[in-house]
Amino acid sequence: MNVQKWVKFLFIVAGIYDGVLGILFLTAPIQLFNAVNVTPPNHIGYVQFPGMLLIVFAIMFFKIAKNPMANRDLILYGILLKFSYCSVVFSHWFLDSIPSIWVLFAFLDLGFLIAFVVTHKALKQTA
Numbered sequence: 001m002n003v004q005k006w007v008k009f010l011f012i013v014a015g016i017y018d019g020v021l022g023i024l025f026l027t028a029p030i031q032l033f034n035a036v037n038v039t040p041p042n043h044i045g046y047v048q049f050p051g052m053l054l055i056v057f058a059i060m061f062f063k064i065a066k067n068p069m070a071n072r073d074l075i076l077y078g079i080l081l082k083f084s085y086c087s088v089v090f091s092h093w094f095l096d097s098i099p100s101i102w103v104l105f106a107f108l109d110l111g112f113l114i115a116f117v118v119t120h121k122a123l124k125q126t127a
Contacts (some may be wrong), residue, residue, distance in 0.1 A: 003122050004068055010115055011065035014078065017108070019058030025051030036101040057081055072123040075116055082113035 024032055029047040033040040041047060061078060064071045089106035092098040 003126055007068040007119050007123065008065045010119060011061045011068070014112055014116075015058045015061035015065065017058075017112075018054045018061065021105075022051045022054030022058060025054065027051075036099070038099045038101060068119075068123055069127065072120065072127070075120045075123070079113060079116045079120065082109045082116060085109050086113060 025047050029044050029051070030040055033047075057078065060074055064074050064078070086106050086109050089098060089102050093103050093106070
């Protein structure tokens, strides 16, 4: 499989993943928290805003998938998103405690982070 094809597939999967999570956090946050037995924050807007940000990033990931070479500079923002989430969750997990659902998402995002870095380098080499 050539670089363009697997990059497109990766960013379609990333877009679906972040888009679905974003929609769930935006539209059904209380049900989500209840399902994983996590106490919700004192105001649901604290969850809905990050949910909307995930939807924005999902749109960006679909844009990357549409034309990876032309949009390869956007991959850096995906790397920063995944790094930000992983660094916050893993630091709390190692130093304190955090509900396991957030750790699960962090490990999934770590996979995306690694794949995004590899993808960014691969596209740079084929440019």
